[in-house]
Every structure is written in C-alpha cells, then in structure tokens.
Amino acid sequence: MPNHHTLKAWQHAERLAVECSKAAQHFPDFEQERLADQLRRASYSIPLNIAEGSARKGTRDYRKFLDTAWGSLAEVQTALVMARDIGYLRPVEFGRLEALATETSKTLFGLLRKISQAADRPKPR
Numbered sequence: 001m002p003n004h005h006t007l008k009a010w011q012h013a014e015r016l017a018v019e020c021s022k023a024a025q026h027f028p029d030f031e032q033e034r035l036a037d038q039l040r041r042a043s044y045s046i047p048l049n050i051a052e053g054s055a056r057k058g059t060r061d062y063r064k065f066l067d068t069a070w071g072s073l074a075e076v077q078t079a080l081v082m083a084r085d086i087g088y089l090r091p092v093e094f095g096r097l098e099a100l101a102t103e104t105s106k107t108l109f110g111l112l113r114k115i116s117q118a119a120d121r122p123k124p125r
Contacts, residue, residue: 008111012108016097019096021040023089023097046076053066069108073101
C-alpha cells in the first residue's frame with residue numbers, strides 16, 4: 001500500500017480536518033463540548049482512517065477503514081450544515097469548508113473505488 005502522505009484523499013482530508021478544527025474554535029463556549037467537539041472528532045477521523053487503512057496489509061481491510069472515513073465525511077458535512085443553519089458559520093466560511101469537503105469526497109470516493117476493485121478481484125491460484 002502507498003504511503004498515506006502521498007494520497008490526494010489523505011491530503012485533502014488532513015486539510016479539511018485542520019480547517020474544521022479552526023472553525024470549531026469559534027463556536028460558542030457552550031457548544032465546545034457538543035457540536036464543535038463532534039465536528040473536530042469526525043473531521044479528524046477521516047485522515048486518521050485513511051492512514052490506518054493504508055498501513056494494513058490486505059485490500060479488504062483497507063476498504064473497511066476507507067468506509068469508516070467515508071461515513072465520517074458524511075458526518076462532517078452534516079455538522080457543517082447544522083453549524084451554518086444555527087449561525088455559527090458565516091456563508092463565506094461555510095462555502096469554503098463545503099468546497100474542501102467536496103474535494104475530499106471526490107478523492108476519497110476515487111480511492112475507495114480503486115481499493116474496492118482491487119479487493120473484489122479474484123486471487124490468482
């Protein structure tokens with residue numbers, strides 16, 4: 001498996017996690033242990049699962065970690081919409097984070113598709 005640092009999906013996910021964490025710092029104090037914390041944990045989960053999956057020996061195991069990253073990305077996208085709707089994110093900031101999430105989604109989906117195809121190939125005898 002390739003080094004996770006070289007994967008576009010990991011690079012985009014890491015950037016998204018950093019930017020979500022920065023945005024969450026500006027949520028109200030009473031949200032720091034709720035929505036802000038949930039946004040941070042879900043966004044951190046994406047690059048962490050990509051990295052852990054890429055360190056695994058088998059493609060089926062790798063795919064399992066990428067599936068978890070995919071679920072965390074959906075959670076991040078939902079938390080961002082909620083934060084926007086509540087008024088914690090300005091429209092410009094939401095748009096920037098949404099664009100990062102979309103780019104992460106595209107590259108993660110491509111990686112997931114590639115790994116899934118490799119996992120589904122019959123093993124040579």
